[in-house]
Amino acid sequence: MLNRLYVHVPFCIKKCHYCAFVSSAPEQNDLVDYPSLLMSELKLQKVEIDPLVSIYFGGGTPSLLQPQQISTMLENISEQAGISINAEITLEVNPGTVDKTTLLAFRSAGINRLSMGIQSFDNCFLEGLGRIHTTEQAHMAFRNAREAGFNNISIDLIHSLPDQTLHQWRMELMQAIQLNPEHISIYGLTVEENTAFANTYPAGSPELADEDLSADMFELADELLTASGFAHYEIANYARPGFQSQHNSGYWKRDGYLGLGVAAHTFLRSGYGIRFSNPETLAEYRCSVMAGKLTQIGKQELTQSDAMAEYLFLGLRLAVGVDLQSFEHEFGQSLESAYGSAAIDLMRLGLLVKNGEVLTLTMRGMLLSNQVFAKFL
Ligand code: SF4
Structure with a gap:
């Protein structure tokens, strides 16, 4: 039995320069068709599901979907699996994809937590990262989310950006604290293979932060955020009391979860645990779901x-x-x-x-x- 659901939406307007996630620009009707594929996959799943205590729409950029599509999926999920009355239902949001109307509609659809990919409050860094949004849009999206009734918002920030100084990182943290979200996730930049950054910044590039600077940035985040009332509850995560991510906490506690969608991972608490994932490309995933038989990639029964x-x-x-x-x-x-x-x-x-x-x-x-x-x- 499991009671957590992850839904992967593998579409982004354009690829960020550092991104190694499974995502690409949608073609033709991809965004229109994808939710029905997800719901067909859910119907085909044989795993037993208890009423869900957390649902996480991640990506990619799930905020590219229409609120009505999210609403229909949540109704469908509720019918097929059940959703607990206090379930945490998170949507990852790119600030460049939402306005107040869509945020109001996401809230009405049942989303009660947002995870906003702000990454930086400096337009130069945002441009360098290849993000589609500006600092002004991030502030606007956050304000609109509050006005739309979201009282549980997480923001993501990245440190150790090329040529970033400790002082600039301090300014980023101060702005994050000023925004006053309930939760902040902090990641150090890593240059992954097969990303634009891997070409621009090969290992040893002088623009990249060295270990000492990265460590100083990590420690500065801890110092400033804990002094502002955030609990450092996980290596990369800080939360106001009562606002730890329920969904991610389930991952860290090895709760079972079902992953729907392209490249989504599933963990079943059977024996010592079983892990597998869905096909990595939309074409393979679509074929598998349309043929009515789910393909499990890299299935591993844990010892x-x-x-x-x-x-x-x-x-x-x-x-x-x-x-x-x-x-x-x-x-x-x-x-x-x-x-x-x-x-x-x-x-x-x-x-x-x-x-x-x-x-x-x-x-x-x-x-x-x-x-x-x-x-x-
Ligand atoms: S928005 Fe997120 S998932 Fe999409 S390309 Fe950028 S980092 Fe990757």
Whole structure:
């Protein structure tokens, strides 16, 4: 049984220069047809679904869909799977795609949380990133969202942009705090393969922030946001009390979820867990759904050791950390018997800390989280 749903909308007006997500510009009737494909896929799914406690429309740019399409999908989802009365229903919004009328209509359709891809409050950086919106549009979209009745808004920001200084990043954070959203996600830029940035900024480019500057930016975000009342509840996420992302918290706690749409991932809590994803291209996805048989890509039945590693590296992302008794209860063995002295070694290095039975990352551990997680693989 699962009670979380992710819906991937793989369309964007144009590709951002740093983007490695599965998304492309829609052709002809793609935007019109896609929701019915998603709902056909839901009908074909054999997994048992409890009333959903969270639904997340991500992308791509799901705010390119018409509010009426979202409304129809939510009615359909409610009929087929059920939606809990207090379900968190998030829509990712690109500020360049919405006005007050559409935001009002999304709110009426049942969306109760927005995740706004602001990324930067500096038009030069926005242009460099290849974003379609300006700072002014981001402010306008946020204001319109408030006026449309959204009282749970998250914004995304990226640091370590090419040639960005610590002072400029401070200004970005100050503007984010001034905007006063309920939730802020902070990501450091990584130059991914097969993106425009991979050509413009090959490894070692002087424009890219070095490790020390990135670490300073991460620490500055922690300092300013926590001083402004945001809880740093996950490595990359800050929230006002009561506004942690319910949907993403489910990922970090290894709750099962169903992913609908092109390239969407599913996780079933059967045995130690089963993961698979949908076809990566719209053409293959459409073929699979129209033929009435779902194609599962990269299906992996997790072993106990896979599940233990996941439990640790997802749990350690959270400020509440990993409860060692819960770990032992879940897997029938202690952390020490599974990984020897790994945790103690990481504590000695100042990357992990143990309070009672709870293991958490230190600030340094968050900065070097990949090195910590590698010890549990
Ligand atoms: S809007 Fe988001 S998904 Fe679309 S190209 Fe830009 S970063 Fe990628």
